[in-house]
Amino acid sequence: MCSDVVIRAEGLGKCFRIYDKPRDRLMQAVRGRLARLGGGPAPRLYREHWALRDISFEIRKGECIGFLGRNGSGKSTLLQIICGTLAETNGAVNVEGRIAALLELGAGFNVEFSGRENVYLNAAILGLSRAEIDAVFPQIEAFAEIGDFIDQPVKTYSSGMFVRLAFSVAVHVHPQLLVVDEALAVGDARFQSKCLDRIKALKADGATILFVSHDVGAVRTLCDRAIWLDKGEKRLEGDVLSVTAAYMKFLFDDEEPEAGPAGGNKAAPPRHKQAIAHWGEAQGSILETTLVDGAGEAMSVVQGGEDFTVRIRCSLPSDVDVTSVSIAWSIKNLAGSDLIVATTWDNGFRFEPGMDGEVLAEFRLNNHLAPGSYMLAVALEDKASATVRYLEYIEGSLYFSSIWPGTVHGMFVPHVKQAISINSQIVATL
Structure with a gap:
């Protein structure tokens, strides 16, 4: 050996x-x-x-x-x-x-x-x-x-x-x-x-x-x-x-999806070239995911401390109760671990009956990610039961980098206020 x-x-x-x-x-x-x-x-x-x-x-x-x-x-x-x-x-x-x-x-x-x-x-x-x-x-x-x-x-x-x-x-x-x-x-x-x-x-x-x-x-x-x-x-x-x-993907595809009404949207959504995993019940479709800056321009490199927006364009399913549908996304490291997760459901938004067509969801945040490469996962979820059904899930829908001037440490770089006291006298506040 x-x-x-x-x-x-x-x-x-x-x-x-x-x-x-x-x-x-x-x-x-x-x-x-x-x-x-x-x-x-x-x-x-x-x-x-x-x-x-x-x-x-x-x-x-x-x-x-x-x-x-x-x-x-x-x-x-x-x-x-x-x-x-x-x-x-x-x-x-x-x-x-x-x-x-x-x-x-x-x-x-x-x-x-x-x-x-x-x-x-x-x-x-x-x-x-x-x-x-x-x-x-x-x-x-x-x-x-x-x-x-x-x-x-x-x-x-x-x-x-x-x-x-x-x-x-x-x-x-x-x-x-x-x-x-x-x-x-x-x-x-x-x-x-x-x-x-x-x-x-x-x-x-x-x-x-x-x-x-x-x-x-x-x-x-x-x-x-x-x-x-x-x-x-x-x-x-x-x-x-x-x-x-x-x-x-195998675990999800092997499950028997719940049958929808006749004539429902069962066409498979288009594959994303960069995706490492793509599965779901082919109900509704994630059409596009982008990161944009304050001017609305697409970006692949985000500066440290800069505001940016996760923009998700999708179509809602026609044969699922939209009041239980959630748009979800997460930023992952390249090992696949979730670092930041957000959903319309957790943020308190509910679609109303009769809503259909194309939806544009935007999530704005400030970049506190340490320097490195990251990927975005996006999903359409059905939250009608305790077990989430994925109507569509794309892991690796896009990739981007975070950069910072100088040397930073850790996984995140939050803005931290500090105060220094010597003998009970404040000598510095930052």
């Missing part, structure tokens, strides 16, 4: 045998052995289910790879094979380095043992000596934040306490390879943020990370590349923004 390739999968496949009745499993073993002894063909009392088929990829040291796919797509099966807890049916996978895995809640914990005992047991399994565990234990205990429960049997733990302790062990044993499979979904928002920060720190230290999450935003924030699995096969592999955009 190449020195910087830590995982190589070649033609990986996994087949499970599905039995209709529990006794069929025993009968298969008995009759199969008798058939082998007699030289005849073995009976087949099962059906084959291929959880993975012909999966190949390489992951290099220090990469953070996101795995995407709906439930049942084979993500967890693949990670179990990589971690060695499940054997492949065909193909091969080679892995180098110490693996710390969070494949499922509490995996590897003995529920009768205390949290402290489980820490020592799991860290020892991962290759740490007693002295090394003694040295790192205070950090594990502090990060987990379970207090006196550290000396209670883990069978008394809540699901949140379980995952906090398991994650804390995994990230403090100096893993070369960290595998996280949806384990953070049960944690509260504050702890999830804390875990993501820790994962980023491990990544900065050169650890390789395999990250499974249904939160596309988290995948985009953490990962360099993504692999999309669908029905046990690799559907797409590439840079994280392109793969997540294609996956989100």
Whole structure:
């Protein structure tokens, strides 16, 4: 294996045998052995289910790879094979380095043992000596934040306490390879943020990370590349923004849209050349998006502190209740993370019955974005229910740059007033 390739999968496949009745499993073993002894063909009392088929990829040291796919797509099966807890049916996978895995809640914990005992047991399994565990234990205990429960049997733990302790062990044993499979979904928002920060720190230290999450935003924030699995096969592999955009489009297109009245507008809207993702129910259409300056001139470069306007021209759907329609937009960085989001709905505007035709929506703001490149996402939304329906969604409808004179820091550059006092005397106000 190449020195910087830590995982190589070649033609990986996994087949499970599905039995209709529990006794069929025993009968298969008995009759199969008798058939082998007699030289005849073995009976087949099962059906084959291929959880993975012909999966190949390489992951290099220090990469953070996101795995995407709906439930049942084979993500967890693949990670179990990589971690060695499940054997492949065909193909091969080679892995180098110490693996710390969070494949499922509490995996590897003995529920009768205390949290402290489980820490020592799991860290020892991962290759740490007693002295090394003694040295790192205070950090594990502090990060987990379970207090006196550290000396209670883990069978008394809540699901949140379980995952906090398991994650804390995994990230403090100096893993070369960290595998996280949806384990953070049960944690509260504050702890999830804390875990993501820790994962980023491990990544900065050169650890390789395999990250499974249904939160596309988290995948985009953490990962360099993504692999999309669908029905046990690799559907797409590439840079994280392109793969997540294609996956989100697939999820939306795969949903059954609600039927509208006969004669509704079902023609597909025109594609935008720059868009990296474009989906929706083809009801209504986003015709044009531009950024304009104070004089109404289109712009692609916005000066720091300058006012500019997001202008969206669209047609309203003819077969949707317009009173629930919202025009939405967001400014994203080139990793796809939302930085600024605004909608006509959230700003208190409602379309009235009978409104139709072409709409021009303008949103004015001052540029506080740090220097860099950004993109605009625009959407027509149906807010009639708690789950937003996208009538049309375009990610990457246009791209622009923000520039500032001099050196600035951070993601945003707000105007900050300051006052300096020495011995209770104000010496400067800015």
